Amino acid sequence: MTADNMDYVDVSSDHGSHPLGRRLTVAACVLCVVILVFALGGCWDARDIDHIGFIMGMGVDESDDGKIVVWVQMALPSSGPEGAANTPAWLGSAAGNTMMDAMSALRMKSAKTLFRGHVKVLVIGEKIARKGLTPILDYLARDSQFRYNSWVLVTSDPVGKIFEVEADQENMASSYINLMMRHATLSSVAPQSRFRDLLSTAAEPGDQPVLARVSLVKSEPEEEEGEQDEAQQGVWGQRTGNEGGKGKKGDVETKSDIEISGSAALHGDLVVGWLDPVQTAMVLMARNRLKEYSFLHMVPGTEGDTVGVKVLHSRATIELPPRHKMTRTGLRGAEVRIRVTGCAYIEEVMSEEQFVSIEADRNLSRGVSDQIEAEMESLIEIAQNRLGTDIFGIGEAVRRRISSDAWEEEIAPIWRDIFKEIKIIPEVSLKVERQGTTMTSPRPQA
Amino acid sequence: MLVAVIVFSTGFLAAARLLTPVAGTAAWISVLLGGVIGLVIAWLVGSVSSAFPEQNLVKIAEDIFGKPFGKVIGLTFALYCTVVVVLGTREFVLAISISFLERTPFYVTTAVFFILASYAAYLGIEAIARVCFIFFGVVIISIAILGVFAIPVLVPGRLLPLAGRGVIPIMRAALLTASYTGEAIVSLAFLRHLKDKRHVSRAVGTGVAIGTAIMAMTVAYGIMMLGTGGISRVTYPAVETARMVGAGEFLERGEILFLALWFSVAILKLASVFYAAITAIADLLNLDNYRRLILPFGIISMVLSSIPANVAQSFAAVEHFLKYTVWYAIALPALLLIGARMLRHEKGGTPDDSR
Numbered sequence: 001m002t003a004d005n006m007d008y009v010d011v012s013s014d015h016g017s018h019p020l021g022r023r024l025t026v027a028a029c030v031l032c033v034v035i036l037v038f039a040l041g042g043c044w045d046a047r048d049i050d051h052i053g054f055i056m057g058m059g060v061d062e063s064d065d066g067k068i069v070v071w072v073q074m075a076l077p078s079s080g081p082e083g084a085a086n087t088p089a090w091l092g093s094a095a096g097n098t099m100m101d102a103m104s105a106l107r108m109k110s111a112k113t114l115f116r117g118h119v120k121v122l123v124i125g126e127k128i129a130r131k132g133l134t135p136i137l138d139y140l141a142r143d144s145q146f147r148y149n150s151w152v153l154v155t156s157d158p159v160g161k162i163f164e165v166e167a168d169q170e171n172m173a174s175s176y177i178n179l180m181m182r183h184a185t186l187s188s189v190a191p192q193s194r195f196r197d198l199l200s201t202a203a204e205p206g207d208q209p210v211l212a213r214v215s216l217v218k219s220e221p222e223e224e225e226g227e228q229d230e231a232q233q234g235v236w237g238q239r240t241g242n243e244g245g246k247g248k249k250g251d252v253e254t255k256s257d258i259e260i261s262g263s264a265a266l267h268g269d270l271v272v273g274w275l276d277p278v279q280t281a282m283v284l285m286a287r288n289r290l291k292e293y294s295f296l297h298m299v300p301g302t303e304g305d306t307v308g309v310k311v312l313h314s315r316a317t318i319e320l321p322p323r324h325k326m327t328r329t330g331l332r333g334a335e336v337r338i339r340v341t342g343c344a345y346i347e348e349v350m351s352e353e354q355f356v357s358i359e360a361d362r363n364l365s366r367g368v369s370d371q372i373e374a375e376m377e378s379l380i381e382i383a384q385n386r387l388g389t390d391i392f393g394i395g396e397a398v399r400r401r402i403s404s405d406a407w408e409e410e411i412a413p414i415w416r417d418i419f420k421e422i423k424i425i426p427e428v429s430l431k432v433e434r435q436g437t438t439m440t441s442p443r444p445q446a
Numbered sequence: 447m448l449v450a451v452i453v454f455s456t457g458f459l460a461a462a463r464l465l466t467p468v469a470g471t472a473a474w475i476s477v478l479l480g481g482v483i484g485l486v487i488a489w490l491v492g493s494v495s496s497a498f499p500e501q502n503l504v505k506i507a508e509d510i511f512g513k514p515f516g517k518v519i520g521l522t523f524a525l526y527c528t529v530v531v532v533l534g535t536r537e538f539v540l541a542i543s544i545s546f547l548e549r550t551p552f553y554v555t556t557a558v559f560f561i562l563a564s565y566a567a568y569l570g571i572e573a574i575a576r577v578c579f580i581f582f583g584v585v586i587i588s589i590a591i592l593g594v595f596a597i598p599v600l601v602p603g604r605l606l607p608l609a610g611r612g613v614i615p616i617m618r619a620a621l622l623t624a625s626y627t628g629e630a631i632v633s634l635a636f637l638r639h640l641k642d643k644r645h646v647s648r649a650v651g652t653g654v655a656i657g658t659a660i661m662a663m664t665v666a667y668g669i670m671m672l673g674t675g676g677i678s679r680v681t682y683p684a685v686e687t688a689r690m691v692g693a694g695e696f697l698e699r700g701e702i703l704f705l706a707l708w709f710s711v712a713i714l715k716l717a718s719v720f721y722a723a724i725t726a727i728a729d730l731l732n733l734d735n736y737r738r739l740i741l742p743f744g745i746i747s748m749v750l751s752s753i754p755a756n757v758a759q760s761f762a763a764v765e766h767f768l769k770y771t772v773w774y775a776i777a778l779p780a781l782l783l784i785g786a787r788m789l790r791h792e793k794g795g796t797p798d799d800s801r
Contacts, residue, residue, distance in 0.1 A: 144545050149692045196599065196671075196690045203675035400606035404470040404674075 053112030056089070057174025059159035060099070060136050061125025067095040068128065068135065070102040072114060073163045073174045088171040091163050099139035116145040120178040122195065123163070123214060126156040129264065129271035133202070137269065141199060148196040151181045153214040154264040154271055161216055165256050176258060177214060184212065184260040188284050188293045189277040191263050202269055205415045206395015206407075210263040210283055213274060219257040267389035267416065275379075275391075282379045285372070286316050286338050286392045286426075294347065297368050305351030309368055311430060314342030318397040326402050328410050332421045336394055338376070339427045344368055345434040354440040361432055369428040376426035390419045447582045448575050448718055449630050449653025453484065454660045455708070455715040456534040457626035459541050461661055462668040462683040464765060469619035470674055472610025474666035476619030481658025483620065483772070484627025488654045490779035491630060492647025495637040497786045503634040504729035510785035519778070520730045526774060527632055527723035528743075531716055532751040533767055535559050536760050538712045541682045544757065546702060556748055559713060564744045566717030567724060568737055571636040574717050581710045588707045589660065593667065595691045600670040625768040626661065628775025630654050635722030681757055684708075720747070 059071035071093040092109050096102030107114055124136065140146045155162055163173045170176035184190035190212035201209040263280040264271045275283065284290040292312050299305040319337040320326065344365075346355065355364050383391050395415045399407045411418065465473040498506045503523050508516030539555045547555060566574050610616060630650055637646055668683040671690055680686040688701030721736075724743050728736035754760040 144548065148690045200601075200672050200676050203679070204673055207673075396603070400603055403607060403609065404611045 047113070051112055052115045053090070053110055054118045055114055055116050056118060056172060057121045057123065057163060057177065058116070058119050059093075059123040059125070059163055060128060061159045062128040062131065063095055067097060068099055068102050069093055069095045069159075070099065070106055071123075071160055071163055072106060072110075073172060074110070074112065074114070075118075075172065089174075091160070093160060099135055103139075116143060117147060119147055119150045119174075121151045121153060121174050121181070123159050123177070124152065124154050124211075125159045126154060126264075126271065129154050131270070133198075133266075133269040133271075137199065137202065140195065146195070148194065148199070150195045151178060151212065152193050152195050152198050153177065153181070153212045153260070155214045155216075156274075157214075157216040161256065162214060162258065165216070165258050167257060173258065177260065180258065180260045181212060186291050188281045188290050189261045191280060191284060192289065193263070202266065204396060204399075205268070205412050206390055206397075206399050207393050208268075208389045208391055209266050210275065210280065210391055211266065211271070212260055213262040213264055215259045215261070216256050217259045219255045265383070265387050265389055265391050267387070272389055273382075273387045275382075278375055279379045279382065282372070282376050283391050285311070285314050285340060286376065288314075288316050290314055295371075297364070297371055299351050299353060300363075300367055302351060302353070305353070306348075307346060307351060307355070307364065308348030309344045309432070310347050311342055311344045311372075314340055314430070316340045318392070318394055320394075320397055320401060323401055326398055326411075327406075328414060328418065331398070331411070331418050333423060335423045335425060337425045337427055338392065339429075340372070340376075341429050342431075343433040344430045346432060346436055349441055355432070355435070356439050365430060365432045368432065369430045372430065373426050373428040376428065380424045380426065384420050384422075384424070388416060388420055390415065392424070394422065394424070395419065447578050447653065447656075448714070449488075449633050449650050450656035450660070451578055451582060451653075451711050451715050452629050452632055452718060453627050453654055453657025454664075455711040456537050457629075458661045458664045459537060459682050459684045459708075460761070460764070461623070461626065462665040462677050463680065464761070464768065465619045465622060465665060466669065466674050466677040468611070468622065469616045470610030471605050471607060471669060472616050473619055473669065473674075473677075474605070474662045475608070475610070476616050477623045477658060477662040477665050479616065479620035480623025480625075480627055481654060481662070483624035483776070484630060484654040484658060485651050487624075487628050487775055487779060488630050488651040489647045490776075490783055491634055491637070492645075492650050494779050494782045494786065495634065495646045495650075496643065497783070497790075498638075499643045500638055502636075502638055502725060502729060503782075504726055506634075506782055506786075510782060510789055517730055519781075520726055522774070523631075523634070523778065524723050524726040524730060526771065526778075527635070527719050527726060528747060528750070529767060529771075530629060530632065530719045531563075531723060531747050532753075533760070533764055534712070534716055534719070535563075535747070535751045536754050537764065538709070538716075539751070540757055540760055541685055542705065542709065544681060545685050545705065553748075553752065556751055559716065560744045560748045562713050563717040563720045564740050566713070567721040568740055571639055571718065571721055574714060574721065578711075578714050581707070581714060585707050585711050586660075588704050589663075592688055592691055592704060593663065596667060596671065596687065599690055600667070601673075602670055604670050604673050605666060621772050622768040623658075623661070625772040625775065627654050627658055628772050629719075631775050631778055632719050632722045634779070635725050636718070720744075723747075 053074040054077075055072045056075050057071075057073040059073075061069050063069050071091060074090045074092070076088065076090055090110075092106055094102050094105035094109060096105050103114070122136075122140070124133065128136070162177075165173045165176070167173070167176045170179060181190065185192045191210045193209065193211040198209050198211065201207045261277045261280075263275045263283070265273050265275055278295070281290060281293045281295075285293065290311065292310055294308065294310040296306045297309050299307060317339050319339060321330065321334040321336070325331070325334060346364075349355065353360055355361050380392075383389065395412075398411065402411070461477065462473060465476055469476045494506065498509070501509065504516065504520035506516075507519035510516065511519065535556060539552055539559060543550060543552055543555055566577070630653065633650055633653075637643075637650075640646065640649075664684050664687075668677050668687050671687050672680065672683065677683050685701055685705065688704050691701075720743070724739040725736045727733075727739055727743065733739070754763050
């Protein structure tokens with residue numbers, strides 16, 4: 001009803017006019033107030049915040065005996081002044097036949113209720129990822145607490161060791177990975193792999209997801225810092241049940257650090273291989289998900305001269321065969337072009353050539369485009385022959401052009417085979433548009 | 447507004463899940479087509495109401511078809527409203543319990559629903575309509591905020607191909623949607639309370655159009671965020687799409703806030719349908735005061751709404767409801783209008799004059 005028509009005749013004139021009705025109304029109101037006094041105070045189903053364990057990171061992998069192992073990193077807020085108590089987290093793990101089984105076992109090891117509403121990262125081990133993510137997805141997708149915005153990463157290193165890392169910048173590995181992912185996705189060395197992205201693409205054969213890869217790396221050895229730190233480390237060890245990702249070698253500690261670069265390619269729910277950071281950037285470029293991408297371009301005809309280039313805006317379009325050829329037979333061997341256009345900025349010039357002339361600028365644009373094209377060709381070869389998965393989203397482009405029935409009944413079931421036989425041709429045309437705030441490199445004179 | 451709330455407030459939770467398997471990517475177009483059918487129903491409802499401006503549904507039916515057949519029509523209307531109340535309550539209670547109140551027994555949430563709906567019905571349709579004025583705007587703003595924050599997560603290409611599974615599936619899904627928009631016939635129970643009865647069809651039509659637009663947007667957003675495969679998998683697409691939305695790191699788990707707001711309009715819908723049901727029953731039984739029926743009807747409805755024990759049974763019941771009730775929603779006002787025209791033709795002048 002519109003506002004103009006919202007004038008109602010009063011139909012409640014006899015409301016509460018009867019004495020008995022009035023008494024009943026008062027009695028009902030008193031009863032409601034009494035109930036609310038207890039209910040609003042939380043007397044019925046109170047959950048004290050001190051008894052809730054806020055899980056910040058979860059890890060899943062498969063043990064040698066085929067069981068699913070779950071790790072949780074739980075924040076332990078300190079009541080003392082900040083920094084006084086270095087007890088940032090509790091790392092627990094448990095094994096079970098399924099995710100639910102493992103989580104049930106984990107609950108028995110924790111004095112606090114495991115609350116999954118604050119999970120920032122989910123780290124999946126390679127072993128289980130290569131066997132299939134379905135058991136993990138099923139459990140977490142049903143869980144109303146689990147956050148869809150959590151990052152999902154895959155690692156070939158031991159999952160527990162990832163969570164044991166205590167970086168200088170951030171004590172808790174989960175928070176550290178969360179911060180690193182925000183930067184890694186901005187610079188396109190890792191894909192934006194949130195749980196929601198995985199859920200929405202994993203079921204689409206023509207739109208296979210890539211998940212960010214997290215690895216352990218050895219950081220520079222550091223000298224022992226004294227007894228006080230050693231004692232402190234002892235406290236951490238008790239709390240976290242580990243040595244904080246540090247291993248002692250005499251007086252020198254080798255410390256593990258975390259690196260996020262590259263990605264894992266999926267086919268359905270299986271991880272089928274790894275992509276390095278350059279390949280990951282190419283995938284993101286082909287799928288219009290590239291935020292920025294910096295790389296060194298070797299200047300042709302020089303001895304090791306380089307130009308640092310950043311691609312900031314790119315647009316990829318997939319050119320498919322005519323619609324009548326988009327059948328299960330017509331698509332086999334068909335030509336599909338991935339056209340990429342965009343602009344690149346010069347960030348650094350390590351060459352005598354300063355690219356100020358129109359000709360040099362044009363040559364640089366062509367050279368940069370050729371380099372990207374070559375990297376994309378290499379990735380296409382890997383995707384079609386080694387991985388066998390449509391990481392470019394060509395199948396999704398086909399699905400959008402044909403009827404739903406034709407896609408679901410004829411093409412989707414055999415899309416993986418068709419994808420391997422398609423002739424994919426990349427065509428890259430990037431233009432170098434900006435030179436930075438100086439046209440030529442500063443040349444100090446002695 | 448009240449009609450808009452009746453049309454969308456419970457249906458939009460799971461509409462995408464029920465429509466997408468039928469129409470594919472074109473499910474949102476089906477909703478719009480269902481809205482067109484809803485507009486036709488709104489016109490029929492408005493025409494009937496204009497012909498009998500001071501009568502409620504049972505009295506209209508009795509005037510046109512005589513007492514016995516009029517009572518039968520009134521009974522079917524009361525049953526229809528009861529089914530809408532029962533299924534609507536169950537759907538919303540399940541959505542809340544599964545998504546948030548995991549440990550709260552279903553009957554507690556159901557009881558809260560019915561206590562609030564009963565109290566609103568006790569106060570009368572005017573109170574319900576005035577509260578609707580307040581909450582409707584808030585809910586629209588909440589949906590708009592969600593819509594804006596969801597933009598980074600949207601993949602518009604997932605709406606392609608526009609034709610989805612083809613014209614016939616789109617029409618089938620449109621008929622299912624028309625069951626939601628057809629719930630506008632509930633307003634036959636309270637349109638007589640309007641002071642300004644000159645543009646009833648337009649008022650009901652506006653409500654249907656607003657409700658349809660909200661449902662179409664919800665379905666389209668669901669497809670763009672989850673894809674057709676994802677939509678068919680999740681229990682309540684509207685809740686899942688709200689879960690996916692996050693503005694940076696400062697607004698997460700916003701669906702809890704939004705569902706609390708949606709809860710308020712769902713109660714308003716159930717309260718108005720509850721009111722329609724008990725006033726129809728009161729007219730059938732020739733009771734002076736409909737309020738005597740609030741307690742027994744509330745208890746019976748609460749018990750009935752507990753019959754679908756789980757989501758699967760609830761969805762099966764909703765699917766049956768959607769499949770068949772569209773015809774009732776079209777037939778009831780059409781039958782009344784035809785009857786009214788025939789009556790006027792027989793006796794000359796307006797049906798009101800003839801009484």
